Every structure is written in structure tokens, then in C-alpha cells.
Amino acid sequence: xxxxxxxxxxxxxxxxxxxxxxxxxxxxxxxxxxxxxxxxxxxxxxxxxxxxxxxxxxxxxxxxxxxxxxxxxxxxxxxxxxxxxxxxxxxxxxxxxxxxxxxxxxxxxxxxxxxxxxxxxxxxxxxxxxxxxxxxxxxxxxxxxxxxxxxxxxxxxxxxxxxxxxxxxxxxxxxxxxxxxxxxxxxxxxxxxxxxxxxxxxxxxxxxxxxxxxxxxxxxxxxxxxxxxxxxxxxxxxxxxxxxxxxxxxxxxxxxxxxxxxxxxxxxxxxxxxxxxxxxxxxxxxxxxxxxxxxxxxxxxxxxxxxxxxxxxxxxxxxxxxxxxxxxxxxxxxxxxxxxxxxxxxxxxxxxxxxxxxxxxxxxxxxxxxxxxxxxxxxxxxxxxxxxxxxxxxxxxxxxxxxxxxxxxxxxxxxxxxxxxxxxxxxxxxxxxxxxxxxxxxxxxxxxxxxxxxxxxxxxxxxxxxxxxxxxxxxxxxxxxxxxxxxxxxxxxxxxxxxxxxxxxxxxxxxxxxxxxxxxxxxxxxxxxxxxxxxxxxxx
Numbered sequence: 074x075x076x077x078x079x080x081x082x083x084x085x086x087x088x089x090x091x092x093x094x095x096x097x098x099x100x101x102x103x104x105x106x107x108x109x110x111x112x113x114x115x116x117x118x119x120x121x122x123x124x125x126x127x128x129x130x131x132x133x134x135x136x137x138x139x140x141x142x143x144x145x146x147x148x149x150x151x152x153x154x155x156x157x158x159x160x161x162x163x164x165x166x167x168x169x170x171x172x173x174x175x176x177x178x179x180x181x182x183x184x185x186x187x188x189x190x191x192x193x194x195x196x197x198x199x200x201x202x203x204x205x206x207x208x209x210x211x212x213x214x215x216x217x218x219x220x221x222x223x224x225x226x227x228x229x230x231x232x233x234x235x236x237x238x239x240x241x242x243x244x245x246x247x248x249x250x251x252x253x254x255x256x257x258x259x260x261x262x263x264x265x266x267x268x269x270x271x272x273x274x275x276x277x278x279x280x281x282x283x284x285x286x287x288x289x290x291x292x293x294x295x296x297x298x299x300x301x302x303x304x305x306x307x308x309x310x311x312x313x314x315x316x317x318x319x320x321x322x323x324x325x326x327x328x329x330x331x332x333x334x335x336x337x338x339x340x341x342x343x344x345x346x347x348x349x350x351x352x353x354x355x356x357x358x359x360x361x362x363x364x365x366x367x368x369x370x371x372x373x374x375x376x377x378x379x380x381x382x383x384x385x386x387x388x389x390x391x392x393x394x395x396x397x398x399x400x401x402x403x404x405x406x407x408x409x410x411x412x413x414x415x416x417x418x419x420x421x422x423x424x425x426x427x428x429x430x431x432x433x434x435x436x437x438x439x440x441x442x443x444x445x446x447x448x449x450x451x452x453x454x455x456x457x458x459x460x461x462x463x464x465x466x467x468x469x470x471x472x473x474x475x476x477x478x479x480x481x482x483x484x485x486x487x488x489x490x491x492x493x494x495x496x497x498x499x500x501x502x503x504x505x506x507x508x509x510x511x512x513x514x515x516x517x518x519x520x521x522x523x524x525x526x527x528x529x530x531x532x533x534x535x536x537x538x539x540x541x542x543x544x545x546x547x548x549x550x551x552x553x554x555x556x557x558x559x560x561x562x563x564x565x566x567x568x569x570x571x572x573x574x575x576x577x578x579x580x581x582x583x584x585x586x587x588x589x590x591x592x593x594x595x596x597x598x599x600x601x602x603x604x605x606x607x608x609x610x611x612x613x
Contacts, residue, residue: 075180082184086158087191096192099154103143103196107203109309110142111135111211117312123289123305126298127316130207131214133221133323137285139204140225141307144233144280147193149263151234153256153554155189156241160251178349182242186345189238197234201226213318221323228326229281232334235341246348253466256553260561271307277340278333282307288324296320414492421493422500425470437463437508444511457512457528458564458573461535462557464508469552471501471536472543472602490606494540498599501536523583527574530588533595534572541598544605 090096110120111130119127121138128134162168171181201223208222209215244250244259270279278284286305293299296319326334440463444456506513509528516524535556542552562570563585571585578584 078176079180079184079187082180083187083191086184086188090188090192091195099150099196100199102150103146103199104203106142106146107139107200107207110139111204111207114211114213114318115315117315119306119310119312119316121305121307122310122312122316123286123293124299125314125317126293126319128289128321129213129318130211131216131221131320132205132208132218134321135204135208135211136201136222137225137229137324139200139207140230141280141282141285143197143200143226144230145267145308147196147230147233148237148266149260149558150554151193151196151237152241152244152259152263153550155192155238156245156256156550157548158185158188158242159245178352179346182246182346182349182352186238186242186342189241190234193234193238194231197226197230200230218323224326225324228331228334229285232337232341233280235338236344239341239343239345242345243348246352253469253549253553256550257465257557260554260557264561271305277336278330281330281334284326284330285324289321292321293319414496417492417496418499418503421496422503424474425497425500425504426467429467433463440508441511444515457509458560458575460509460512461505461531461573462560462564464504465553465556465560466549467504468501468535468539468556469543469549471497471539471552472541472545473547473549491603494603494606495599498536498540498602501539502532505532505535523577523588524574526588527572527583527585527591530592530595531573534591534598535595537595537598537602540602544602 109118112118112120114130120142121127128138162171204222205217208217240259240262244255247255249255250258267280269275271282272279273283275283282305289305298319437460440456440460444460447456509532513525513528516528538556539552542555543549545551559570559572563573563575566576566585568576568585571583572591574583574585574588576584
């Protein structure tokens with residue numbers, strides 16, 4: 074393997090990614106994470122604590138708190154950020170060019186893996202700079218120790234970067250996992266890793282949290298502080314009282330600990346290169362069941378004669394009747410809105426569910442029948458979250474299909490953009506209401522007005538969120554990455570994330586997000602999409 078070629082490929086792929094708007098968004102998210110990791114001294118929120126105590130905001134504590142928070146965030150959000158490198162080569166036909174080169178599959182996968190590492194490592198750099206800024210901004214300690222500040226990022230966060238980069242590549246090249254189901258599955262893998270990685274029994278030291286807890290505990294004992302007042306907590310937590318600071322001198326990794334970090338990096342490298350056993354590197358001469366390719370024959374005049382009505386053909390394009398920038402130059406013929414708009418909604422609904430497996434429909438039908446057949450009180454509220462996680466892969470198509478299918482040129486000259494967007498949103502609402510309709514009927518039959526109100530608000534909120542994220546990102550992965558944690562938080566009964574009305578009081582009142590606020594959020598997101606659609610024509 075030529076190291077120079079490997080570096081050239083990985084750096085080139087990295088430079089291509091950093092030019093995209095999505096990269097700027099992820100850097101802003103990293104800055105926000107660095108801000109949240111170091112809250113104000115009198116704040117009732119904490120990201121890292123040991124009982125009622127926290128470390129003084131010096132370089133050691135700020136660096137460790139930010140590094141551990143970034144470890145959790147990169148394992149989840151970083152996965153979705155870099156999980157498109159193979160798909161991009163496939164969709165842009167770059168893979169066909171690579172298949173014709175003498176580049177080995179091992180070198181190709183290694184370059185993609187290194188590119189993932191570079192993207193995620195650049196976020197670590199931003200987080201480290203943010204940690205330094207936050208230490209100076211909080212003002213509890215203005216003495217900067219670069220070693221104490223950067224060591225946690227090197228020994229805690231960087232191994233997580235390597236594991237995330239390798240997992241994203243492995244998922245892209247593995248059957249079933251390379252689909253949208255893999256995006257959903259990764260969230261639950263992340264939850265297991267986040268919980269098990271903080272256990273002392275975690276293999277190879279897990280996330281490194283036990284060693285940090287031991288170091289902080291030893292410092293507290295040396296200073297005569299009570300270490301029995303609570304357990305170590307890593308994650309955003311609300312506190313009744315602000316934490317009491319104490320000076321922590323920092324974490325000094327042992328040789329054994331450093332070996333476990335190197336072992337985790339080795340595991341990541343092995344996982345990234347494992348698909349070389351079955352990945353054909355887009356070579357049509359090799360049987361590749363995991364990356365099926367559909368050869369597209371060049372269009373002919375005979376095919377041009379049988380095209381669908383209204384679709385420009387080769388003759389129209391060659392004669393100048395089709396504009397590459399503005400779409401087909403055909404005369405716009407308007408029909409009656411009362412007739413056209415229902416057909417438009419029907420068409421958007423068919424497009425939304427096109428290609429959905431019959432097993433998916435069978436699962437949705439089984440959930441509906443189970444909701445109607447159940448006799449346990451409150452079963453409608455329990456079945457509703459299960460019904461509204463089932464279509465997550467279909468919802469993620471909202472706002473993205475026109476970009477991912479490459480039909481922007483055809484939609485560009487559409488005379489009324491807003492009705493088409495509204496029709497797409499209504500199609501999403503109809504799908505949401507249809508899947509969760511059985512629970513609504515049960516709640517209406519039981520006279521559960523509060524639950525029915527929350528149901529209606531959520532039915533407006535979900536497709537609005539999908540349409541907004543899809544329109545902004547032009548990819549289905551963003552909604553899947555956002556909605557699954559949001560759904561899980563609501564299903565778990567977290568008030569700040571309960572948009573479905575799961576958390577109830579003894580009198581049946583909704584204790585989570587107010588239905589009016591949820592519905593208003595859905596309306597605002599739809600208005601934003603309409604404004605964006607009106608100001609930004611759909612072009613290639």
C-alpha cells in the first residue's frame with residue numbers, strides 16, 4: 074500500500090466534504106456542545122459531576138468534561154455525519170472510474186476510513202479550541218495548561234473518533250446495515266455503548282470513564298470531601314442546586330490505560346478493513362450482492378417515442394425545447410385548483426410510499442389490529458409510540474426525494490412551488506394519521522381529550538420536522554438521526570422531549586410538552602419550508 078497515494082486520496086475526500094454546507098453545520102454543533110459542557114458556575118445544569126461536586130474550571134477539568142461530552146456526541150452524531158462516503162461515490166459514478174484503476178480495495182477502504190477520521194478529528198480540534206475559550210470565559214482559572222487541556226482529547230475522544238469512523242464505513246458496506254434501518258439501529262447501539270462504556274467491567278476500559286472517576290475520587294478523598302454523596306454522572310442533567318467546585322489537578326493516564334486506548338484504535342482499524350472480504354469496489358466483473366448496480370442503457374430515439382406524456386425527450390432537448398437550468402420550456406396550462414390539488418396530494422402520497430415493502434405494510438397492519446384488539450386500559454397510549462417509530466424510514470423521504478433522485482431539473486419550472494410543498498406535507502400528515510389512527514380512535518372512544526389533542530399536535534409536528542430537515546439537508550439521514558433520539562426521549566417519559574403526550578398526571582393531564590406548543594412548532598417549521606421553497610428554486 075502506497076502511503077503517499079493513501080494520504081492523497083484521504084485528504085482529497087476530506088477536502089471535498091469540508092466544502093459542503095453540512096460540514097459547517099456540524100462545526101457549529103461542536104461549538105454549541107463545547108459551550109454546554111462548561112455551564113455557568115451558578116447554573117442548574119451539569120454535563121459531568123460526582124455527587125454534589127464538580128471540578129474547578131481549570132484546564133484539566135474543562136478539557137476532560139468537554140472531551141467526555143464530545144466522546145458521547147461523536148459516537149452518535151459523528152456516525153451520521155460521515156456515513157455517506159461510499160454512497161456518494163456510488164451515486165456520482167466515481168466508483169465506476171475507481172473500478173477501472175489499479176487501486177486496491179484495501180487502499181480504497183483505508184483512504185475512506187482515514188477521511189472519516191479527518192472529518193471527525195477536525196471537530197475535535199474545534200471542541201478543544203472551544204474548551205480553551207470557555208475556560209477563559211468562565212474565569213474560575215485563567216492559568217492555561219495545554220497538556221492538561223489536550224490530553225483528554227487524545228486519550229479519551231480520539232479512540233471514539235476511530236471507532237465511529239470505522240463503524241460508519243462498516244455499516245455502509247454491510248447488507249441491511251447500509252439501509253435506513255442501519256441508521257435507526259445505530260442509535261440503540263450508541264445507547265448500549267454509552268451505558269456499558271462507563272462500567273468498570275467494560276472491555277478495554279470502555280470510554281475511559283472508570284479511570285477518570287477513580288482519579289476524581291482520589292482527589293476528593295485527599296481534600297477531605299465526601300465521596301459517598303452521589304454517583305458519577307456524564308450527560309446533561311438538571312440540578313436542584315448548583316454544584317460545589319473543588320480543584321482537580323487532572324488525569325494522568327497510566328501505561329496500562331494507554332495500551333487499552335491503542336487497542337481500541339486497533340479494533341477500529343480492523344473493523345474498517347474487514348469489508349475487504351466482500352466489497353467488490355464497484356467492479357462489475359465481481360459479483361457484489363451488497364452494492365447492487367443497475368446498468369443504465371443510453372437513451373435511444375425508439376425509447377424517446379414511448380416516453381411519458383409531458384416528459385421532454387431527446388428530440389426536445391436537442392432542439393432547444395429543454396433548458397438545463399430552467400427545465401422544459403413548455404407552455405404552462407393551469408387547471409382548476411379544486412381538481413388539481415387533490416390529485417397532487419394523491420401523487421405525493423404515492424411517491425412517499427413507493428417501494429415500501431409488503432412486510433412493512435403487514436407490520437403496520439398488525440400494530441393497528443393489536444391496538445384495536447387490546448383490552449388493557451391505556452393500551453392506546455402505549456401502542457402509539459410503537460406505531461410512530463415504524464414509519465421513520467418513510468418520513469425521512471420528505472423533502473429529500475427530489476434531491477436524492479435527481480429530478481430537480483424537472484421540478485425547477487414548476488409554476489407553483491408552495492402548493493407542491495403543501496401537498497407533500499399533507500401526504501406526510503396522512504401517513505402519520507393513518508399509522509397512528511387506531512390509537513386516536515381508542516382515545517376518542519375512551520373520552521381521552523387530552524391524549525387526542527396531543528395526538529393531533531404530534532401528527533402535525535412529525536411530518537413538519539421531517540420536511541424541514543429533509544429540505545435543509547437534502548438527505549434522509551438527518552431526520553433519522555434527530556427523530557429517533559427525540560422519540561426515545563418521549564417514550565421514556567422525559568418531559569422536555571415528550572411530544573406525544575406520554576407523560577400524564579393522576580388526573581390525566583399532559584405533563585410533557587404542551588400540545589399547543591407542539592402544534593405551533595409544526596406550523597412554524599412548515600412556514601419556514603414554504604419560505605425557503607419560494608426563495609430558492611429547485612435546480613440542479
